[in-house]
Amino acid sequence: MTRLLIADDHPLFRAALRQAAGESVPGCDIGEAADLDSALAALASEPDTDLVLLDLHMPGSQGLSGLAALRGQHPGVAVLVVSGHDDPRIVQRVLNHGASGFIPKSASPADICEAITTVLHGDRWLPQAWIQGIEALPNDPADAMLAARLARLTEQQYRVLVLLGGGLLNKQIADRLSIQERTVKAHVTAIFEKLGVRNRTQAGVLLQSLNLSDPTRNA
DSSP, rough: OOEEEEEEEHHHHHHHHHHHHHHHSSOHHHHHHSSSSHHHHHHHHHHOOEEEEESEETEEEEHHHHHHHHHHHOOEEEEEEEEEEEEHHHHHHHHHTSSSSEEEETTHHHHHHOOOOOTTTTTOOOOOOHHHHHHHHHOOOOHHHHHHTTTTOHHHHHHHHHHHHTTOOOHHHHHHTOOOOHHHHHHHHHHHHHHSSSHHHHHHHHHTTBOOOOOHHHH
């Protein structure tokens, strides 16, 4: 049975996505999550999930960080980003960070159904009117490299990176994750090596670069 996960903190939009998903794949199993932690927990309990419909802005995720976490911890699960962003450069970054497609929140139910069906068949989906403009953009090699480096982190290393970016010390991270401090130090060393940074400040700046303002809330 095809399994989908809808990760969005807006109940009405989750309902719209659920309806579209049910029409696209009759009889599919659909889970829901209202924040990033719940989404990651759902994927941990259902690792055979086929597709995540991911809002870029919900509790625990302020932009590309949620996508990076999902792709890093569950690389076998396809992700369709659902967002109010319409900037082609943002869409390009979403694709760089491993998404299989991008659905604007203004998309029609028919477009949402088409996007879900297309991605489940292993293809990429973008709004037809956007494809030419996005493909015309020069690719940002630095962002593509960042995405590749983040994908090298293990699930636990990504958790450590997020806490490290939040300013926590090794002992605090150890307490938060219920692991030994020397284990945290080993993770930090591995994180620095994989990301190509030398210290906590650089790692924090790198993580901060994933943040995006939410256009729907700003409006």
